[in-house]
Amino acid sequence: xxAVATRSIAERLSSAGTANALELRGVTKxxxxxxxxxxxxxxxxxxxxxxxxxxxxxxxxxxxxCITGDFLPTSGTIRLFGEDVTRFPAHERIRxxxxxxxxxxxxxxxxxxxxxVYLACCGVSRSRFSFIRPRRDDAxxxxxxxxxxxxxxxxxxxxxxxxxxxxxxxQLEIALALAGAPRFVLFDxxxxxxxxxxxxxxxxxxxxxxxxxxxxxxxxxxxxALRVAERVTMMHNGRIFKEGLPEEIEADPEVQAxxxxxxxx
Amino acid sequence: xxxVSAKSPRLTATTQAPARPATxxxxxxxxxxxxxxxxxPLFCSHFVLLQILGWAMILGMIALSLMFLAGxxxxxxxxxxxxxxxxxxxxxxxxxxAVSGISLNWPWWLAVPVAMLVAVVFxxxxxxxxxxxxxxxxxxxxxxxxxxxxYFVQQNYAVFNGFxxxxxxxxxVFLGVDWHNPIAFYYLILSxxxxxxxxxxxxxxxxxxxxxxxxxxxxxxxxxxxxSVTAHRIAAYSVASLIAAVAGVLLVWLNAQVSPGTVAxxxxxxxxxxxxxxxxxxxxxxxxxxxxxxxxRTFALDALVAVGLSGERFQLLIGLGFLIIVFGxxxxxxxxxxxxxxxxQRGILPDREVSR
Numbered sequence: 001x002x003a004v005a006t007r008s009i010a011e012r013l014s015s016a017g018t019a020n021a022l023e024l025r026g027v028t029k030x031x032x033x034x035x036x037x038x039x040x041x042x043x044x045x046x047x048x049x050x051x052x053x054x055x056x057x058x059x060x061x062x063x064x065x066c067i068t069g070d071f072l073p074t075s076g077t078i079r080l081f082g083e084d085v086t087r088f089p090a091h092e093r094i095r096x097x098x099x100x101x102x103x104x105x106x107x108x109x110x111x112x113x114x115x116x117v118y119l120a121c122c123g124v125s126r127s128r129f130s131f132i133r134p135r136r137d138d139a140x141x142x143x144x145x146x147x148x149x150x151x152x153x154x155x156x157x158x159x160x161x162x163x164x165x166x167x168x169x170x171q172l173e174i175a176l177a178l179a180g181a182p183r184f185v186l187f188d189x190x191x192x193x194x195x196x197x198x199x200x201x202x203x204x205x206x207x208x209x210x211x212x213x214x215x216x217x218x219x220x221x222x223x224x225a226l227r228v229a230e231r232v233t234m235m236h237n238g239r240i241f242k243e244g245l246p247e248e249i250e251a252d253p254e255v256q257a258x259x260x261x262x263x264x265x
Numbered sequence: 266x267x268x269v270s271a272k273s274p275r276l277t278a279t280t281q282a283p284a285r286p287a288t289x290x291x292x293x294x295x296x297x298x299x300x301x302x303x304x305x306p307l308f309c310s311h312f313v314l315l316q317i318l319g320w321a322m323i324l325g326m327i328a329l330s331l332m333f334l335a336g337x338x339x340x341x342x343x344x345x346x347x348x349x350x351x352x353x354x355x356x357x358x359x360x361x362x363a364v365s366g367i368s369l370n371w372p373w374w375l376a377v378p379v380a381m382l383v384a385v386v387f388x389x390x391x392x393x394x395x396x397x398x399x400x401x402x403x404x405x406x407x408x409x410x411x412x413x414x415x416y417f418v419q420q421n422y423a424v425f426n427g428f429x430x431x432x433x434x435x436x437x438v439f440l441g442v443d444w445h446n447p448i449a450f451y452y453l454i455l456s457x458x459x460x461x462x463x464x465x466x467x468x469x470x471x472x473x474x475x476x477x478x479x480x481x482x483x484x485x486x487x488x489x490x491x492x493s494v495t496a497h498r499i500a501a502y503s504v505a506s507l508i509a510a511v512a513g514v515l516l517v518w519l520n521a522q523v524s525p526g527t528v529a530x531x532x533x534x535x536x537x538x539x540x541x542x543x544x545x546x547x548x549x550x551x552x553x554x555x556x557x558x559x560x561x562r563t564f565a566l567d568a569l570v571a572v573g574l575s576g577e578r579f580q581l582l583i584g585l586g587f588l589i590i591v592f593g594x595x596x597x598x599x600x601x602x603x604x605x606x607x608x609x610q611r612g613i614l615p616d617r618e619v620s621r
Contacts, residue, residue, distance in 0.1 A: 068489060094491035108479045108487035115585065119479050122472045123490030129500065130472040 011212065019082025021046040021184045021214045022067065027076030027236075029062055034091070036062040038238045040076070049206075050216045051229035053249070055258070059220045059238040061103060064186045068100050069093050081183065095124055097183030099176075101190055105169045105220075107176070109162035113153050116161055116172055118144040120179035144179070151175040167198045174205065185215040191224045203227055226250065234258075274460035302455055308456050311447040319451055319519055321559040322458035325513035328539040330505040333465055336545045337474060338501045339481035342395060344407040346536050347414045348388040348506045349513030350528030354418065354425060355380035356434065356514050357523050363433035373437035377514055383511035392502025396495055402455055411533045419525040430524025434517045444518075458552070461508045465548045468504065477501050507613055538583070542590050544599025551597055561586065 015210040022044040029037040037059045044050050052060050065071045067078060069090035072259070078086045085093050108116050122128045134141045148157045151171040156164060161172065170190065177185050186208070191199050199221065206228045207213070219225035232249040234242040242255060249255055269515055306314060327349050334340045360376035362368045373378075391410055393404050418425040436453065438446035444450050468474040479487045484494045517523040526532075535558065543554025565579035594600040 070485065089493075090488040091491050091493050094489060100489055102486075102489075106483050106489070108482035108486070109474065110482050111478055115475055119472075119475050119487075120490045122476065123487070123492050127472050128476060128492055129497075131468060133467065133471050176486070180491070254536075 015209055016198055020079070021048065021081060023079040024067070025077045025079075027066055027073045027078060029071060030074045035064065035238050038072070040238075040240055042233065042240065044184075044214060044216065046081075047212050047213055049228055049230045050072060050214075051225040051232045051246070052216055052218050052235060053225060053232060054235035057209075057237075058235040060235055061188055062238075064100060064188055064216075064218070065234070067093075067186060068098060079227075086151055091123075097181075098186070099159075099178070099180075099182040099184070100186040101173045101177045101188055103188040103192060105173045107161045107169060107172055110160065111166070112158050112160055113168075114144060114148055114157040114174060117148050117175050117179060120144075120176040125181035125265075137243070147175050150178075152201065167194055170194060170198070171201075174202075178209075182213060183212065185209075187215055187217040187219075189218050189220065191221045201223060204254045222250075234249075279618040280505070300461075305550070306448045306451060307338075311546045314451040315447055315454075315519060317556075317559055317563060319454045321556040322454050323512050323515050323519060323554065323555075324536070324539060324558065325555035326458055326461050326515075327509050327538050328543065328551035328555055329461055329548055330464060330509040330512070331536055331540045332545055332548055332551045333508065334501055335540065336547070336550075337469060337477045337481060338498060339500070340396065340498065341534050341537070342391075342407045342502070343403050343404060343537060344388070344395075344410050345505065345509045346533040347411045347528050348391075348509040349516060350382050350414070350418075350523070351387050352380045352384035352510035352513030353517035353523045353527065354431070355383050355432035356517055358424065360434070362431040363428075364431050366462050367424065367426055368431070373439070380514060381507070384513060385506045388506025388509065389503045392499045395502070396498035408530070408533070411528070412530050414524055415529050418528065428525060430522060430527070431517075432522040434521050434523065436518040445497075448516070452583075454519070457511050460480060461511065462548055462552070465508070468546030469548075473497075473500070484575060538587055540597075542597050543585055544602075546596050547599055550597050550599045558583065559584070 020043045022042070024040050024042040027037055027040040029044075030033065032083060040059075040063060052063065054060050062071070069085070069088055069092075073086065076086070080093060080096055080098055083096065106244045108119065111119070118134070118141060121144045122130075127139060127140065128208065145154075145157070148154055150172055153168060153171055153175065156168060161169065164172065170193065173189060174187070177187070190206075191202055191216055192204060203224055205216075206217070206224075215227060217225060224251075226246040229246060232244060232246050233240055234255055236258060242249065242252060243253070302318070304317060309318070327345050328575075330348075331342060331345045332347075334342050355365075356377055358367060359369050359371045359379055360373055391407065394408050394410075398406055407408060418430070419428055421427060436450055438444065442449050444453055469478070476487065476492055479490075479492070480494050480497050487494050487497070516527070520527070530541050539554035539558050540551050541554070542557060543552065544550030561579065561583050565582045569575065569578050569582070590601070594604065596603070
């Protein structure tokens, strides 16, 4: 994989003044009187890999839900590759290259593994409304098969998702987010509940993503988060309170007091 | 993963073919049933052909349209009979009937397609309204529309001829065949039912059908994959309406009449019962349920009278049968069938279940 080459292209593009992959300005989300997010401003350049850390209830998943359009923010703007998508429904943002995974797997239990991935490939293509069955040499089907293989699910591809093991469901969750050539992916605790072996495989999948594909990862496992991320954003009580390189964040005494020291191994 | 590789030899054995896990090879039972249906005119009376098999296939198609929405889309609609009724009513109003003061006497090739088109448009509009609700509210809103249509046609004399409705509606002569002939009409119904059944099976494995099942399983994730969930649900209503509309035209030709009783609330709910009794997880369930319903409707009365009970009680029989089946197997008779099959051949893979 020529990840290095593609990354340098991405870097050149971004330095040439291309818009940020993701840009949040003053995003606030209120649930009644509860402020889940307060005045969040965040810029992620194309191809950048960002980790978002913070204790439970810091607003990390709410942030994802606002970015993907599951919730509309109470105020503030969200730009995706320069385009204001603040009022767009979720599927319109997805069609512009955004993807996400969920903390609790959101799959289609009544369909087979391959059908799950194939659906994900259809979602951003014109054939999502097709009334014609895919032929054996169908391009989307071939992509779905490759993707199924890439997340090590080839052997179970015709099995209904409802009977997959937890680890397999987590892998499928990632495959769904990688379908259809995404430009930017939000990973919500992809390593949660995985065994050490599965975590290693996950890190491998994440580090081997093509260089132009930026992502934000929410992760409690520092080994995973700090190994795959180039920059780290710390959240606390719905606010961003620190941003920097992984080693800076790790060394920061405030961060250690708030988060790393807080019972985390 | 280790868990996978432990299982894999067995799994790959069943899934080696590069093709998709489509409907699979056609089971022998299908050939037998198909042959029996095609050859039925050789050994069945006209009564059995039309009033049992024909009626069952027509009701089966309407139940199939519900199965498509409920089984694949997770949307329970009680308006399917109404959509069929609209197609039937418009066939009478635009075409030829004994009510010459209202019927416009259009040729059938114009009246029938327009009738079906209006029914599909109506079904799509109902869908656009209903998909904004979920669960019990979808049921209530569609039931309300069904009830409203019933009272409307009953009270409207200018267009729908009120309580009397329309009679003397007969299938036309086309392709050199008089479709009023019982055997010809039986084959017309059989072809339409088979086509509708195969179409639903086919669509279930297309991107549209898969996406509909995806919407049923997890609408939120579908949106996160780029699908417009609302558009997909409404389109499903259009497809289901088309099936119901075909059935509606056949229904008024079979009965030679259409009246408010055809689209009353009772029969509308019967469609749901048919689909549930047969099994809502697979298209064939709709036809199985319809056949049982028709047999009960036709013979329960005589059977009850024979054992000295009032013939009115046939609804009781249907109700009891419904309760027994639903309690015994939530997947209807089909679910019962798979249970028995699984018991006889242990260790069948779970992905071979009927409910896909």
